[in-house]
Amino acid sequence: MDIPLEKMAMSLVNTEYNPEQFPGLVLRLKHIGITALVFSSGKLVCTGAKSAEMVKVGVKEILKELKKIGLTTKKEPEITIQNMVASGNIHMKLNLNKLAFKLPNAEYAPETFPGLVYKVPDSHITFLLFGTGRIVCTGAKNEKEVEEAVKDLKKKIQEVIK
Numbered sequence: 001m002d003i004p005l006e007k008m009a010m011s012l013v014n015t016e017y018n019p020e021q022f023p024g025l026v027l028r029l030k031h032i033g034i035t036a037l038v039f040s041s042g043k044l045v046c047t048g049a050k051s052a053e054m055v056k057v058g059v060k061e062i063l064k065e066l067k068k069i070g071l072t073t074k075k076e077p078e079i080t081i082q083n084m085v086a087s088g089n090i091h092m093k094l095n096l097n098k099l100a101f102k103l104p105n106a107e108y109a110p111e112t113f114p115g116l117v118y119k120v121p122d123s124h125i126t127f128l129l130f131g132t133g134r135i136v137c138t139g140a141k142n143e144k145e146v147e148e149a150v151k152d153l154k155k156k157i158q159e160v161i162k
Contacts (some may be wrong), residue, residue, distance in 0.1 A: 002040060002042070003039070003040050003042055004040070004069075005019070005024070006019075011069045012027070012068065012072070015027050020158055023040075024037040024038055025037070027062065027065065029061050031059060034058040036058065044062060044077075050082060053108075053141070063071070081142065083138060084139075084140045084141060084142065084145075085138050086140070086150075088150070089132075090135055090154055092133050094157070096130075096131055099160055104121065105120070105121055105132075106119075107135055110119045115129055115130045118153070120152070123139070124139040125137060125139075125140055126138050127153060129151070
């Protein structure tokens with residue numbers, strides 16, 4: 001599918017398109033909290049969805065927007081989750097200096113960033129850990145991966161703080 005981004009930018013609200021700076025069009029679906037990058041090739045990148053189901057809702061909304069300018073798809077869009085970002089709280093204060101020293105693959109430079117960066121070995125998952133117990137998990141492809149990674153992280157932290 002070839003998408004005329006300029007026509008889309010001029011016809012639809014909540015869009016930004018500046019091809020000299022970036023080849024995609026930014027489409028904000030404010031009512032559902034999703035921002036999509038739309039490329040002329042027909043590829044989309046959606047951010048801000050709170051669940052995999054909301055991604056599907058967002059894609060349907062984008063298809064409705066495309067229909068408004070006369071574009072329709074011949075087949076159902078193929079949706080793959082490339083990177084899920086989750087944030088939460090493990091409900092314990094963390095000594096980031098101690099964790100940085102004892103956890104392999106951990107980096108902590110408080111003078112440049114207040115969180116510890118922990119790369120899970122043999123995985124594409126990375127955590128940001130904060131002294132308050134807040135965590136951010138990136139790189140997972142689904143909720144099950146997030147849950148397993150958090151469970152393993154808590155176990156590793158318990159081993160370190162003994």
